Amino acid sequence: MMFGFLKKKIKEGIKKITKKVEEKEPLPAESKAEEKLKTEEQPKESTKEVVKTPRKEKTKKETVTTKPEKRKKKKTKEQEEIKKKEEIKEILEKTEPEESKTTKKKIEQEVPEKKEIKERKEVEKESEKPAEKPKPKRRILGFGTKRIEEKDIEDVLWDFQISLLESDVALETAEKICDDLKKSLVGREVKKKEIEKVVEETIRNSIKEILDLKGMDIENEIKNKKPYLILFLGFNGSGKTTTIARLAHLLKKNGFSVIMAAADTWRAAAIDQLEKHGKNLGIPVIKHKYGADAAAVVYDAVQHAKSKGIDVILADTAGRSHTNTNLMEELKKICRVNNPDLKILVVDSLTGNDAIEQARAFDSAVGIDAIILTKMDVNEKGGAALSVTHTIKKPILFIGTGQGYEDLEKFDSEKMIKALLE
Ligand SMILES: Nc1nc2c(ncn2[C@@H]2O[C@H](COP(=O)(O)OP(=O)(O)OP(=O)(O)O)[C@@H](O)[C@H]2O)c(=O)[nH]1
Numbered sequence: 468m469m470f471g472f473l474k475k476k477i478k479e480g481i482k483k484i485t486k487k488v489e490e491k492e493p494l495p496a497e498s499k500a501e502e503k504l505k506t507e508e509q510p511k512e513s514t515k516e517v518v519k520t521p522r523k524e525k526t527k528k529e530t531v532t533t534k535p536e537k538r539k540k541k542k543t544k545e546q547e548e549i550k551k552k553e554e555i556k557e558i559l560e561k562t563e564p565e566e567s568k569t570t571k572k573k574i575e576q577e578v579p580e581k582k583e584i585k586e587r588k589e590v591e592k593e594s595e596k597p598a599e600k601p602k603p604k605r606r607i608l609g610f611g612t613k614r615i616e617e618k619d620i621e622d623v624l625w626d627f628q629i630s631l632l633e634s635d636v637a638l639e640t641a642e643k644i645c646d647d648l649k650k651s652l653v654g655r656e657v658k659k660k661e662i663e664k665v666v667e668e669t670i671r672n673s674i675k676e677i678l679d680l681k682g683m684d685i686e687n688e689i690k691n692k693k694p695y696l697i698l699f700l701g702f703n704g705s706g707k708t709t710t711i712a713r714l715a716h717l718l719k720k721n722g723f724s725v726i727m728a729a730a731d732t733w734r735a736a737a738i739d740q741l742e743k744h745g746k747n748l749g750i751p752v753i754k755h756k757y758g759a760d761a762a763a764v765v766y767d768a769v770q771h772a773k774s775k776g777i778d779v780i781l782a783d784t785a786g787r788s789h790t791n792t793n794l795m796e797e798l799k800k801i802c803r804v805n806n807p808d809l810k811i812l813v814v815d816s817l818t819g820n821d822a823i824e825q826a827r828a829f830d831s832a833v834g835i836d837a838i839i840l841t842k843m844d845v846n847e848k849g850g851a852a853l854s855v856t857h858t859i860k861k862p863i864l865f866i867g868t869g870q871g872y873e874d875l876e877k878f879d880s881e882k883m884i885k886a887l888l889e
């Protein structure tokens with residue numbers, strides 16, 4: 468399975484980090500936390516009072532005491548009146564049962580109902596009470612909430628970094644992923660059941676950031692410039708010639724006119740290999756003799772394309788190591804003379820950590836625009852995909868998924884993230 472090894476390591480890492488955080492003592496439960504908050508709040512208030520000027524305090528207190536007194540006086544006066552009216556009513560009822568309805572009604576209207584008096588009393592009582600202070604808003608920490616500290620996850624993050632390195636993730640890429648985790652987790656308060664989700668989300672975002680470089684729609688580019696020259700370069704045996712054949716096949720299928728330039732005049736049988744693909748696919752190959760100037764082959768191909776109205780030229784180059792100065796100079800010359808529209812670095816995903824060294828060297832020599840990763844079908848580890856793109860900050864356009872002409876897939880970062888995390 469593609470990225471199977473890396474996927475396994477990421478899953479293991481998530482489990483280990485989650486377990487380590489889960490084992491940590493939870494923060495105090497709600498009651499304890501509240502107690503703590505209360506003791507923290509009290510001294511604050513008393514200091515406030517001390518700061519106040521004593522004179523001001525006094526006047527404030529005076530006004531506070533005078534108000535209820537006034538209210539009290541008013542209240543007793545009202546009550547006396549009500550009582551009086553009630554007594555009159557009682558007397559009237561007793562002594563004059565035949566009292567005319569109108570008089571009775573009149574008195575009833577004047578005497579408020581007992582219930583009403585009670586209600587009024589309650590309202591008054593309430594208003595006499597000192598106004599309750601609004602409770603300060605506080606964060607309630609539930610059971611099982613953990614506050615993650617750096618020392619809790621240091622070991623597991625280190626282990627995770629090692630397992631990423633084992634999956635061919637380059638050191639700086641592995642460091643980025645672990646640093647992101649540290650930044651996101653340390654100091655965070657997280658509920659027990661959410662730990663795993665938080666860890667996974669952080670890793671997902673980290674990988675997304677690495678892979679989410681603005682790609683390009685190669686077909687759109689070709690439509691906008693005619694003829695469009697694409698130069699393929701890379702280390703020996705990385706899959707350049709095979710990839711050219713596959714991309715030529717794809718573009719022809721999608722209606723573009725394509726030619727291939729045999730600019731690997733260096734390796735024995737390189738020209739024959741490309742010609743064979745050309746025959747199989749019905750695509751013309753522009754070639755010179757072995758040992759000819761590679762820059763001149765590409766130049767001829769471009770002239771041919773111009774005269775024939777061809778849409779796109781795919782130029783093969785010899786595999787080379789960045790330590791081979793002559794071949795690196797030749798590559799620079801090809802670029803100088805022909806000014807390619809797109810320079811694609813073809814990287815064998817099985818190369819492991821060397822892949823990033825190659826990427827850096829080719830990028831600094833001629834400037835890379837995009838990456839194609841080959842042999843993903845036989846690559847269990849998967850780390851190179853992250854590392855190469857992270858190192859030179861260039862997008863992966865396609866991945867090679869086999870040896871057939873159809874085995875070229877548009878690279879989809881979402882798909883890779885899903886494959887790694889789901
Ligand atoms: N499984 C698999 N094999 C691939 C893939 N791409 C290329 N290959 C194989 O890798 C070998 C080398 O491929 P080439 O295309 O010749 O590589 P190159 O970069 O042109 O090699 P040089 O010209 O010698 O530098 C061939 O056997 C290809 O069939 C791929 O995506 N998957």
Ligand SMILES: [Mg+2]
Pocket residue numbers: 707708709731737783784786
């Ligand atoms: Mg080749």
